[in-house]
Amino acid sequence: MTAELLVLVIVIVTALAFDFTNGFHDTANAMATSIATGALRPRVAVAVSAVLNLIGAFLSVAVAATVAKGIVQLDSVHGQDLLRIVFAGLVGGILWNLLTWLFGLPSSSSHALFGGLIGATIASLGWGGVIWTGDSQGVLTKIVLPAVLAPIVAALVSAIGTRAVYRITRGSNEDKVTTGFRWGQIGSASLVSLAHGTNDAQKTMGVIFLALVAHGTLTKDAEMPLWVMAACAVAIAAGTYLGGWRIIRTLGKGLVEIDSPQGLAAESSSAAIILTSAHFGLPLSTTQTATGSILGSGLGKGAEVRWGVMGRMVVAWMLTLPLAGVAGAICWAIAHFIGGLAGVLVVFAILIALSTLMWLRSRRNPVDTHNVNEWPSSTEVVNVAEVETKVITSTEVSAGPRPAKK
Numbered sequence: 554m555t556a557e558l559l560v561l562v563i564v565i566v567t568a569l570a571f572d573f574t575n576g577f578h579d580t581a582n583a584m585a586t587s588i589a590t591g592a593l594r595p596r597v598a599v600a601v602s603a604v605l606n607l608i609g610a611f612l613s614v615a616v617a618a619t620v621a622k623g624i625v626q627l628d629s630v631h632g633q634d635l636l637r638i639v640f641a642g643l644v645g646g647i648l649w650n651l652l653t654w655l656f657g658l659p660s661s662s663s664h665a666l667f668g669g670l671i672g673a674t675i676a677s678l679g680w681g682g683v684i685w686t687g688d689s690q691g692v693l694t695k696i697v698l699p700a701v702l703a704p705i706v707a708a709l710v711s712a713i714g715t716r717a718v719y720r721i722t723r724g725s726n727e728d729k730v731t732t733g734f735r736w737g738q739i740g741s742a743s744l745v746s747l748a749h750g751t752n753d754a755q756k757t758m759g760v761i762f763l764a765l766v767a768h769g770t771l772t773k774d775a776e777m778p779l780w781v782m783a784a785c786a787v788a789i790a791a792g793t794y795l796g797g798w799r800i801i802r803t804l805g806k807g808l809v810e811i812d813s814p815q816g817l818a819a820e821s822s823s824a825a826i827i828l829t830s831a832h833f834g835l836p837l838s839t840t841q842t843a844t845g846s847i848l849g850s851g852l853g854k855g856a857e858v859r860w861g862v863m864g865r866m867v868v869a870w871m872l873t874l875p876l877a878g879v880a881g882a883i884c885w886a887i888a889h890f891i892g893g894l895a896g897v898l899v900v901f902a903i904l905i906a907l908s909t910l911m912w913l914r915s916r917r918n919p920v921d922t923h924n925v926n927e928w929p930s931s932t933e934v935v936n937v938a939e940v941e942t943k944v945i946t947s948t949e950v951s952a953g954p955r956p957a958k959k
Contacts, residue, residue, distance in 0.1 A: 556894040557768065560636055563897055564764045567643045567904070569788040572757040574650040575662040576606065576792020579753060581801040582659075582823065582843035583745035586816035586850075588925060589805030592735040593742070595796070595922040601739075602746040603794035609750025610758075610786030613831055614777045617755035617762065624667065624692060625674050625763065626682050635767035637888050638673045639760055640897060644904045645669030645881030651911045653869055657799035657807075657920070660869040661838035665877045666756055667696050672878025673885040699830065699837050700870075704845030707822050711846040714818035715853030722814065734813035741820035746793075748827035749839050754789045755831075758782060798920040804844065806928040807862045809851030818853065819846040841870060 583605075584598040593601065625638065646666040653660040671692065674682045684691045722730045761781050765771040771778070805811065811819070823839070823846045830837035844866060851858045887903070888896035 557633065560633065560640075560894060560897050561764060561768045561770075563901055564636055564640045564643070565761055565784075567640060567647070567901070568757050568760045568764065569784060571643050571647050571650070571662075571666060571760075572754065572785050572788035573792035573795075574647055574654075575666075575753055575757070576603075576789040577795040577797040578650050578654050578662050578792075578800060579749060579839055580793045580795075580797050581804040582839045583742050583749055583820070585801045585804035585843075586811050586819055586847065587738045587742040588801060589811050590735060590738065590813045590816045592738040592813060592816065595798075595801075595925055598742070599794050599796040601743060602749075603790040605743055605746035606750035606754065606793045607786045607790035609747040609752075610754035610789060611782055612747075612751045614755060614758065614782070617758040617777055624670055624684060626678070626684055629678055629682055632767060632769070633893075634677065636764055637885060637897070638670070638677050639764050639767065641673035641676075641885035641888060641900065642666065642670030642881045643760060644884045644900055645672060645877045645879075647904060648880050648907060649873060649877040651908055653873075654797055654799055655911050655915050657803045658869040659800045659804050659840045659844055659866060660873050661700070661840045662753065663756055663838045663840075664696070664700065664870075664873040666760070667692070668874040668877030669881035669884075670760075671874070672881035675878070676882035676885045677889070700841060703826060703830075703837055704841045704848075707826050707842045707845030708849035708852065710826070711819050711822040711849030712853035713849075714822055715815050715850045718814045718818050719854060731813050734817050737817045738813055738820060741817050741824060744824040745820050745827065745839075745843070748824050748831065750786070750789060752827050752831045752837060752839055754782075754785045757785045757788070761785070796922075798922070798925045799915070802920055802925050802928065803862065803866075804847060806926060807859060808844070808847050808866075809856050809858050811847065811850065812854070815847075815850035815854055815856075819843070819850040822846040822849065838870075 580599055580602055583602045584593065587593045588595050588598050625635070630638065643666070646662070646669040649660070649665040649668070650662055653665075671683055686693050718734075758777055758781050761784075762771065762777060765778075765781075766773050766775075809815075823843045826842050826846075827837060827839055848858065848863060884900050884903075888900045890896065891899055
């Protein structure tokens with residue numbers, strides 16, 4: 554195996570690793586509300602989502618074309634230089650995905666990938682190496698504008714839908730309403746999972762396509778190979794089945810307390826917007842769309858919104874593109890400074906080391922199927938009360954009975 558082919562293999566493996574992190578990072582987008590309301594048991598929910606992600610990945614390649622041809626000026630770079638850019642961008646995206654997962658923040662996997670690619674491209678080619686604008690192409694048109702509009706539109710549609718649902722069911726038997734909407738949630742959550750596979754798996758397809766073009770295996774006008782579609786579909790489905798329980802808890806319990814009617818409205822809103830964006834080739838952030846829909850469902854019902862949690866999410870959204878870009882640029886600089894296969898191997902080793910470190914850190918405070926529906930703030934309040942009670946009791950016992958006042 555030549556050094557060039559080995560680099561290509563490493564890039565493809567890294568791309569599939571990103572796809573895997575995308576799967577477990579974004580499982581919450583489809584299933585958080587269904588798990589929170591009890592419509593689906595946690596393990597059943599992620600299994601259903603994984604299967605539909607797998608199917609959805611084969612429905613379209615419009616988003617993949619945007620990623621492959623709408624970010625990097627392909628006429629300005631080729632060969633090992635392009636492979637190094639793609640590789641560094643992927644590493645930056647994976648590290649940001651894992652960091653936000655560790656803190657339970659539903660940030661955008663899509664923007665982590667785009668940020669990594671943009672940062673690596675700027676470090677390599679300068680600002681002119683990125684397609685910022687163009688005829689219905691470019692970062693500003695295809696990425697930044699949808700990022701701003703998607704959560705706002707999703708929140709508005711979801712709020713209107715939630716208000717309409719509660720108005721229609723007003724006066725109905727509450728138990729029957731809950732049961733009926735839980736069944737409806739199974740369908741709407743499944744549709745979001747299908748949409749997520751259609752939108753997000755394609756982004757990794759586009760990256761692998763870029764790598765194959767860089768290696769000379771494909772031309773930039775070639776069709777997407779079936780094996781690339783299949784590999785990306787399997788990777789994102791496997792990650793989805795693993796379940797990103799930290800982020801599922803944040804979306805399902807951290808933002809608003811969700812009832813079944815809200816869940817159905819939020820999921821239907823998310824599915825409609827994500828599928829529409831996939832049809833037009835917009836690499837939309839499914840995370841921001843789902844979060845906007847959940848926020849809108851709370852506003853539509855008039856429920857209490859934890860604005861502090863929402864604020865942390867917005868900060869993470871704003872930082873995703875620039876910080877993933879910085880990570881991508883640093884990874885490119887390391888690989889470029891060392892040079893050749895050795896540079897790629899060093900960055901790959903850094904990726905493995907940092908990923909392992911974050912995974913080990915997550916085991917100190919694990920979140921899984923047993924506590925995914927327990928929001929930490931309420932648990933902390935209970936624990937503090939218990940500690941105070943124990944301290945007071947132990948103090949009184951150790952001090953003995955107080956002397957009677959004379």
